[in-house]
Amino acid sequence: MTIKNITEHINNTPLIELRKIYKGKGHLYAKMEHIQPGGSVxxxxxxxxxxxxxxxxxxxxxxxxxxxxxxxxxxxxxxxxxxxxxxxxxxxxxxxxxxxxxxxxxxxxxxxxxxxxxxxxxxxxxxxxxxxxxxxxxxxxxxxxxxVDQFNNPSSVKAHYSTTGPELFNELGERLNAFIAIIGTGGTFIGTSGYLKSKSKSVKCIAVEPRDAAIIKTGRVINPKHIIQGTSYGYIPPQWDDSVVDDIITVSDDEVSRTKELLGKAEGLFVGFSSGANVAAAIKHLEQLDNYTSCVATILCDTGFKYSM
Ligand SMILES: Cc1ncc(COP(=O)(O)O)c(C=O)c1O
The missing domain is CATH 3.40.50.1100 (Rossmann fold)
Incomplete structure (x- = not known):
């Protein structure tokens, strides 16, 4: 494949099924955003x-x-x-x-x-x-x-409504039971969920928050310091849209770093902490469903090369 400009290599990331880190009855898929040219979603x-x-x-x-x-x-x-x-x-x-x-x-x-x-x-x-x-x-x-003003700029939600959502739906269609993602500006979660809900009546959209800074789930922050850099700043982002969220799963720092490490060791995916958070939450959800037909998709947000540890 020859491209004329690096921007042609943005979007259309591979969707990988994680079969080693999750060995339960359902299926866990993740978008490989960590291999985008700038290293993230x-x-x-x-x-x-x-x-x-x-x-x-x-x-x-x-x-x-x-x-x-x-x-x-x-x-x-x-x-x-x-x-x-x-x-x-x-x-x-x-x-x-x-x-x-x-x-x-x-x-x-x-x-x-x-x-x-x-x-x-x-x-x-x-x-x-x-x-x-x-x-x-x-x-x-x-x-x-x-x-640019990423927290208030509507192009953030639009980007995911017009790319991440359609890419996931084209791959998984009506099989997809749940989309799970962590919140920074909320662009990924709101845009992708908005598109998926416009296509499927049954898909559940589940946000992820740090256990002690779950402001959207609980309305309060017990400890604003967590390891999931780039997300969950202890306030509800300005473009947050309650109408697309079905549930919120919380994850501890320990769960996040353990899952991040396993993604590298078991799946060959060198990713950052928010990817660990997303996959940890997705596994919790799948374990709750305990069903052969369950199909969950999440995001590997950025590359592990961006972190010191
Ligand atoms: C590492 C990381 N993960 C996840 C996100 C969340 O993305 P969004 O802003 O779309 O909610 C960000 C946002 O910058 C990020 O830096």
């Missing part, structure tokens, strides 16, 4: 956001682009902005792994690191994100840049 969103911004004139050729990111949105934007010829600056909490800074710089992005407010290295909290967002907005204003 956010490449889909980056491409949609930049295309949409060009289409309605918010972004012009050569104009700088700025975003607050935990690293993945930034890597996606670095890839896409590079292809479109727009300089890109990522504003990031210093609590995210140093590997992410390296990747962003290698992909041609400028990186501004913002000190943490309440988190610690590897554990980024809502206030850390809010501070990084404040800095990103200030820089965007000063430099006349296009500020």
């Amino acid at each position: 956010k490449d889909r969103v980056a491409l949609q956001m930049i295309r949409d911004a060009y289409a309605d004139g918010r972004l012009l050729k050569g104009m700088p682009v700025i975003e607050m990111t935990s690293g993945n949105m930034g890597a996606g934007l670095a890839v896409v902005c590079g292809a479109f010829g727009n300089p890109f600056t990522a504003v990031m909490s210093v609590g995210n792994s140093p590997e992410r800074v390296k990747i962003l710089k290698a992909l041609g992005a400028d990186v501004i690191l913002v000190p943490q407010i309440s988190g610690e290295p590897g554990k980024v909290t809502g206030p850390d994100i809010a501070k990084a967002e404040e800095v990103a907005k200030e820089v965007a204003l000063k430099t006349d840049a296009f500020y």
